Amino acid sequence: xxxxxxxxxxxxxxxxxxxxxxxxxxxxxxxHLDEVRAQLARRSPDDAALLDGVAxxxxxxxxxxxxTEKLQMERNAxxxxxxALAKSGDREAMQARREELKKLSDEVKxxxxxxxxxxxAISEKLxxxxxxxxxxxxxxxxxxxxxxxxxxxxxxxxxxxxxAHWEIGEALGILDLDRAxxxxxxxxxxxxxxxxxxxxxxxxxxxxxxxxxxxxTEVYPPFMVKAEALRGTGNLPKFEADLFKTYRGDxxxxxxxxxxxxxxxxxxxxxxxxxxxxxxxPIAYAAYSPCFRSEAGSYGRxxxxxxxxxxxxxxxxxxxxxxEDGPAQLELLTGHAENxxxxxxxxxxxxxxxxxxxxxxxxxxxxxxxxxxSQEAYREISSCSWFGDFQARRAQIRYRPEPKxxxxxxxxxxGSGLAIGRTWLAxxxxxxxxxxxxxxxxxxxxxxxTERLVPAK
RNA sequence: GGAGAGGUGACCGAGUGGUCGAAGGUGCAUGAUUGGAAAUCAUGUGUGCGGGCAACCGUACCGAGGGUUCGAAUCCCUCCCUCUCCGCCA
Numbered sequence: 001x002x003x004x005x006x007x008x009x010x011x012x013x014x015x016x017x018x019x020x021x022x023x024x025x026x027x028x029x030x031x032h033l034d035e036v037r038a039q040l041a042r043r044s045p046d047d048a049a050l051l052d053g054v055a056x057x058x059x060x061x062x063x064x065x066x067x068t069e070k071l072q073m074e075r076n077a078x079x080x081x082x083x084a085l086a087k088s089g090d091r092e093a094m095q096a097r098r099e100e101l102k103k104l105s106d107e108v109k110x111x112x113x114x115x116x117x118x119x120x121a122i123s124e125k126l127x128x129x130x131x132x133x134x135x136x137x138x139x140x141x142x143x144x145x146x147x148x149x150x151x152x153x154x155x156x157x158x159x160x161x162x163x164a165h166w167e168i169g170e171a172l173g174i175l176d177l178d179r180a181x182x183x184x185x186x187x188x189x190x191x192x193x194x195x196x197x198x199x200x201x202x203x204x205x206x207x208x209x210x211x212x213x214x215x216x217t218e219v220y221p222p223f224m225v226k227a228e229a230l231r232g233t234g235n236l237p238k239f240e241a242d243l244f245k246t247y248r249g250d251x252x253x254x255x256x257x258x259x260x261x262x263x264x265x266x267x268x269x270x271x272x273x274x275x276x277x278x279x280x281x282p283i284a285y286a287a288y289s290p291c292f293r294s295e296a297g298s299y300g301r302x303x304x305x306x307x308x309x310x311x312x313x314x315x316x317x318x319x320x321x322x323x324e325d326g327p328a329q330l331e332l333l334t335g336h337a338e339n340x341x342x343x344x345x346x347x348x349x350x351x352x353x354x355x356x357x358x359x360x361x362x363x364x365x366x367x368x369x370x371x372x373x374s375q376e377a378y379r380e381i382s383s384c385s386w387f388g389d390f391q392a393r394r395a396q397i398r399y400r401p402e403p404k405x406x407x408x409x410x411x412x413x414x415g416s417g418l419a420i421g422r423t424w425l426a427x428x429x430x431x432x433x434x435x436x437x438x439x440x441x442x443x444x445x446x447x448x449x450t451e452r453l454v455p456a457k
Numbered sequence: 458g459g460a461g462a463g464g465u466g467a468c469c470g471a472g473u474g475g476u477c478g479a480a481g482g483u484g485c486a487u488g489a490u491u492g493g494a495a496a497u498c499a500u501g502u503g504u505g506c507g508g509g510c511a512a513c514c515g516u517a518c519c520g521a522g523g524g525u526u527c528g529a530a531u532c533c534c535u536c537c538c539u540c541u542c543c544g545c546c547a
Binding site: 062065066068069070072073075076078079080081082083084086087094097098099100101102103104105112254255275398403404407 | 475476485486502503504506507508515516517526527528536537
């Protein structure tokens with residue numbers, strides 16, 4: 001099932017970075033240009049074109065590094081000479097030498113400046129290039145090509161026309177989209193009574209399942225983060241328009257914070273810049289958070305109901321592991337997300353993203369799609385992804401394979417476990433009854449204190 | 458928000474212009490000693506980049522960014538963060 005990279009992966013291991021291919025660092029790209037181009041072409045021709053110029057820049061950089069370091073070496077040697085002169089107290093000799101060294105020093109500075117500019121240009125280019133698909137990912141042009149891997153649970157049959165969740169929710173008096181719009185505009189929601197309680201129950205239920213049965217450590221992260229954190233996960237620089245940005249006084253504040261689009265961002269960056277010992281892996285975190293998305297470019301889609309909101313709740317599961325464990329960890333994590341649906345008794349299916357449907361940072365992804373009777377369709381409720389070392393490189397998250405060994409980039413994974421708003425609406429739709437009530441899933445009854453939602457009188 | 462003190466290697470901590478990638482200690486690793494362990498002694502112990510088959514060599518990094526200087530962990534500027542006291546506050 002898992003084709004392990006392409007043949008050239010083993011031909012010649014790259015010197016400075018991890019051996020796998022899910023990486024876009026300048027050295028790897030310039031040494032395996034055709035191969036990386038072919039991999040990106042599986043996503044789209046446009047993505048492959050993003051590589052243009054990278055190899056040349058990398059080569060230029062190497063030359064400049066060598067030139068500059070040679071100058072630095074000369075300068076350092078000369079400075080040692082000056083130290084000796086200073087000791088001898090020969091002021092005139094020092095003065096003369098100083099003139100000469102000034103020139104050398106200026107040259108060093110020019111080199112250093114040119115080098116840092118070039119490196120900035122390279123990293124700007126690389127930051128805009130998406131991850132390469134894993135060899136096992138099927139080719140495809142749109143999400144319609146995504147293969148269905150399995151269908152789980154029984155799609156409910158109704159002897160009446162099933163209502164949409166917003167109709168059910170409003171009739172029960174637990175959902176009020178009109179008043180939400182009064183407060184905050186379109187794509188916000190307002191829950192009352194059992195509706196609000198259901199939202200809270202789902203968050204608690206999911207966190208309990210992941211922490212007690214799946215071995216995750218619960219994390220409560222900040223809901224606002226720096227641009228740096230978003231760069232680590234791959235949301236920036238390319239997807240700024242999808243985010244809500246906050247500022248204090250100055251709209252152009254360099255240190256402006258962003259509202260998180262998912263807990264993936266703060267939780268993945270928990271270990272940014274760190275070196276983790278091998279015996280600490282895998283690390284597994286589960287976090288509840290609200291998520292904020294501007295939904296730019298989605299006008300006209302899912303305008304009704306709770307499917308697509310500017311603010312929604314989600315429990316996110318995140319894993320850090322050694323590279324060789326990546327594939328197995330993706331299966332494991334996906335299973336954990338699926339368990340939530342199974343425990344709730346919701347009918348769903350699992351699809352795999354084809355190459356063209358992969359998100360920017362992902363090397364392989366599965367979506368869990370829940371059945372929505374009102375739409376007679378499966379809709380995404382969780383996306384489970386393996387990022388290879390793509391995020392780890394951007395956020396500099398490494399581990400030490402051997403106690404004294406060289407650090408290597410680790411692999412990151414995450415998945416929704418699950419999107420709470422969509423779970424909420426799926427429960428209303430799948431468990432709706434002819435009389436307008438909604439059966440509460442067994443697993444939630446203790447939290448909800450009832451087995452049935454009925455209109456508040 | 459006001460006043461003050463600080464940010465140095467895994468940790469503690471010295472270092473106010475050249476001999477500092479950085480004393481000393483702790484921790485850790487290896488070896489010696491021991492029946493075994495403790496204690497003791499010796500040696501070693503950061504990361505990135507460039508070169509090299511390698512041993513290794515070079516270079517950069519002492520919160521971040523800029524400046525002064527032939528030369529900056531050390532001097533100057535800006536910013537960030539932490540701590541203490543005061544004020545305010547869920």
